[in-house]
Amino acid sequence: MRYEAFLPLILSLGLAGPLAAEPLGIGRPASSETIAAWDIDVRPDGQGLPPGRGSVRDGAGLYAARCAACHGARGEGAAAEALAGGLGSLASAKPLRTVGSFWPYATTLFDYVRRAMPFDAPQSLTPDETYAVSAYVLHLNGLLPEEASLDATSLPRVAMPNRDGFTADPRPDVPPPSPPARPTEHTESR
Amino acid sequence: MENRRSFLRMAGSLAGAGVATGALAEANPLDVPPWTREQGATAPGYGRPSPSETLARYPRLPPRFPGASSTVTPLQGLHGILTPNGLHFERHHAGIPAIDPDRHRLVVHGLVERPLALTMDDIVRFPAVSRLHFLECSGNTPWLGAKPDWTVQDSHGLISCAEWTGVELSILLAEVGVKPGAAWILAEGADACAMTRSIPFDALDGAILAYAQNGERLRPEQGYPLRLFLPGLEGNLSIKWLRRIKVGDQPFQTREETSKYTDLMPDGTVRQFTFVMEAKSIITAPSGGQHLHEPGFHEIRGLAWTGRGRIAGVEVSTDNGISWREAHLEGPVLPRCLTRFRLPWRWEGGPARLLSRARDETGYVQPSREALVAVRGTRSFYHNNAVFGWSIEPNGSVTYAV
Numbered sequence: 403m404r405y406e407a408f409l410p411l412i413l414s415l416g417l418a419g420p421l422a423a424e425p426l427g428i429g430r431p432a433s434s435e436t437i438a439a440w441d442i443d444v445r446p447d448g449q450g451l452p453p454g455r456g457s458v459r460d461g462a463g464l465y466a467a468r469c470a471a472c473h474g475a476r477g478e479g480a481a482a483e484a485l486a487g488g489l490g491s492l493a494s495a496k497p498l499r500t501v502g503s504f505w506p507y508a509t510t511l512f513d514y515v516r517r518a519m520p521f522d523a524p525q526s527l528t529p530d531e532t533y534a535v536s537a538y539v540l541h542l543n544g545l546l547p548e549e550a551s552l553d554a555t556s557l558p559r560v561a562m563p564n565r566d567g568f569t570a571d572p573r574p575d576v577p578p579p580s581p582p583a584r585p586t587e588h589t590e591s592r
Numbered sequence: 593m594e595n596r597r598s599f600l601r602m603a604g605s606l607a608g609a610g611v612a613t614g615a616l617a618e619a620n621p622l623d624v625p626p627w628t629r630e631q632g633a634t635a636p637g638y639g640r641p642s643p644s645e646t647l648a649r650y651p652r653l654p655p656r657f658p659g660a661s662s663t664v665t666p667l668q669g670l671h672g673i674l675t676p677n678g679l680h681f682e683r684h685h686a687g688i689p690a691i692d693p694d695r696h697r698l699v700v701h702g703l704v705e706r707p708l709a710l711t712m713d714d715i716v717r718f719p720a721v722s723r724l725h726f727l728e729c730s731g732n733t734p735w736l737g738a739k740p741d742w743t744v745q746d747s748h749g750l751i752s753c754a755e756w757t758g759v760e761l762s763i764l765l766a767e768v769g770v771k772p773g774a775a776w777i778l779a780e781g782a783d784a785c786a787m788t789r790s791i792p793f794d795a796l797d798g799a800i801l802a803y804a805q806n807g808e809r810l811r812p813e814q815g816y817p818l819r820l821f822l823p824g825l826e827g828n829l830s831i832k833w834l835r836r837i838k839v840g841d842q843p844f845q846t847r848e849e850t851s852k853y854t855d856l857m858p859d860g861t862v863r864q865f866t867f868v869m870e871a872k873s874i875i876t877a878p879s880g881g882q883h884l885h886e887p888g889f890h891e892i893r894g895l896a897w898t899g900r901g902r903i904a905g906v907e908v909s910t911d912n913g914i915s916w917r918e919a920h921l922e923g924p925v926l927p928r929c930l931t932r933f934r935l936p937w938r939w940e941g942g943p944a945r946l947l948s949r950a951r952d953e954t955g956y957v958q959p960s961r962e963a964l965v966a967v968r969g970t971r972s973f974y975h976n977n978a979v980f981g982w983s984i985e986p987n988g989s990v991t992y993a994v
Contacts (some may be wrong), residue, residue: 569864577965
C-alpha cells in the first residue's frame with residue numbers, strides 16, 4: 403500500500419513508451435476554489451469537515467421532517483434500513499448493522515449524509531443541518547446526550563462502539579479440498 | 593497431419609450422434625417458408641436482436657427503493673465469454689444519472705503535483721488500451737435464501753464480461769504527478785449518492801479509466817461517460833460516472849467501505865477492504881429452469897473466472913462430487929476474464945447432480961459451500977464463491993441442487 407509499490411508501474415510506462423516521463427500536457431489546472439463544490443469527502447481525522455455547528459435538538463426536527471419517513475421515527479428502520487439499535491448483536495444469529503452497532507467512524511455518517519441524503523433531495527442540506535442530523539442520529543444510538551452539538555472538532559472525537567471491530571482481508575482463508583483437486587492436464591483450444 | 597486425424601475423430605463422433613437424432617427425423621417434408629419467397633427488410637440504424645430472442649435483465653430482488661437496484665445477466669442464454677452491452681449486469685445505488693458528456697469533468701487532485709480537470713475530449717486524447725475482463729458484484733450469489741427454481745441468472749447473474757477501452761490510471765497519475773507519501777485514492781461518482789470508495793495503490797494493478805465497452809461508448813447504466821475499471825476486484829470499486837479522484841495517504845472510510853461491502857464473521861468481527869474476487873465457476877447448460885428433452889449427448893457448458901490471474905482448470909462432476917472429470921477450457925484463457933469450459937456428457941435418463949469446481953494459477957481451488965460456511969458463517973453477505981450445482985430429474989427438469 404505504499405507509493406513505492408505503484409511506482410514501478412508509473413516509471414515503466416514512462417520509460418518504455420515513446421514519450422518521456424514528462425506530462426503530456428492534457429487538461430486544465432484544477433484550483434481548490436473551482437472544485438470546492440465537488441471536494442466534499444470527510445476523513446476519520448476530520449479533514450474535509452466544513453465550518454459550522456449543529457445540535458441534537460436542531461437535528462430532531464430536521465430528522466422528523468427529512469429522514470423519519472424512510473428510517474423510522476427513532477431510527478428503527480422502515481422502507482430504508484435501521485440507523486439505531488443492534489448494539490451487541492453482531493456475533494448473534496440476527497446481526498443488526500446500524501450506525502451505532504456497526505459504523506466505525508462518526509465522520510462517515512457526516513460524509514454520507516452530506517453526499518447522498520436525503521434520498522429525495524441529495525446535497526441539499528447546509529453544513530449546519532448536516533451536523534445537526536448527524537448529531538441526532540448519534541443521539542438515537544445513545545452516543546451523544548440530548549444537549550450536545552457537533553462541529554469539525556468534536557465530530558471526529560465521538561467514540562463509536564465498533565471502532566475496533568474491523569480486520570484486514572485474510573483470504574485465501576479456506577483450506578483446499580481433500581483429496582486435492584486432480585492435477586490432470588486439461589485440454590485447451592484457442 | 594495431427595489436425596486431420598483429430599478432425600476425422602470429431603467427424604466420426606458426430607456421425608455417431610447423427611444416428612441418435614435420426615430417431616427424431618421430421619415426419620413431414622420440408623416446405624419453402626414465406627421468408628424465402630419474398631424480399632426481406634432493410635437494416636435498422638442500430639441493430640436489435642431478432643424478435644424471437646427474448647433475453648432480458650431483471651432486478652434480482654424487488655427493489656425497496658426505485659433507483660437502488662441491480663439487474664442480472666441472463667447467463668443461461670449467452671454464448672462465449674463476452675456479454676452484450678445491453679445485457680451486462682448493473683447495480684446502481686441512486687438511479688442512473690443522465691449526464692451531459694460535454695459538461696462532465698474528471699477532477700484529479702489531492703497529494704499530486706498538478707491537480708487537473710479533464711473533459712471527455714481530454715481523456716480520449718490519452719494513450720488508450722483495450723482489455724477483456726470480467727466484472728462481478730461481490731454480492732453475486734446470495735449466501736441464504738436459495739430456491740429450487742433458481743436459474744443461473746438468479747444465482748449468478750451479477751457477473752458479466754466485456755472489452756473495456758480507456759486510459760490506464762497509472763498514465764493519468766503520472767500526468768498529475770503523485771507526491772511521496774501517497775498510498776490511496778478516493779474514487780467518486782457523479783450520481784445522486786456521489787458513490788465513493790477508497791482503493792490502495794497496490795490494488796490498482798491494471799486499473800483503467802474506461803469510456804468504451806465492447807467497441808462503443810459506455811451505456812448509461814455502466815457509468816457513461818466515464819468509469820473506473822478495476823480488473824478482478826469487487827464490482828462496487830469500479831466507480832461509475834467517475835467525476836473525481838483524490839489521492840491521499842490513508843483510506844477515507846466511506847459508507848460503502850465500512851457499513852457496506854465489508855464481511856461480517858461469525859465472531860462479530862468484520863473484514864474490511866476485501867477486494868479480490870476469488871476463483872469461481874458455474875455450469876450454464878444444463879442449468880436451473882432448463883429441460884433436457886431426451887437422453888443422449890448433452891455438452892455441459894459453463895464459465896469460470898478468478899480475480900487472481902488465469903483459470904488453471906475446471907473439474908465437473910455429474911454424480912454430486914463422488915467423481916470429477918477435467919473439463920476442456922475453450923480459449924482464450926485470459927487473466928481476470930471469463931473462461932469458458934465444456935465437457936461432453938451422455939445423460940442416461942436418470943437423476944444426476946452437476947457440479948463444477950474451478951482452480952486458478954495460484955493453486956487456489958473453489959471451495960465447497962460447506963468449507964466456506966465453516967470459516968465464514970452465512971452472515972458475511974459478500975464474496976460467496978462456493979461450488980454450486982444443478983439437479984437433473986428423471987423427467988429432464990433442472991433445478992438448483994447444492
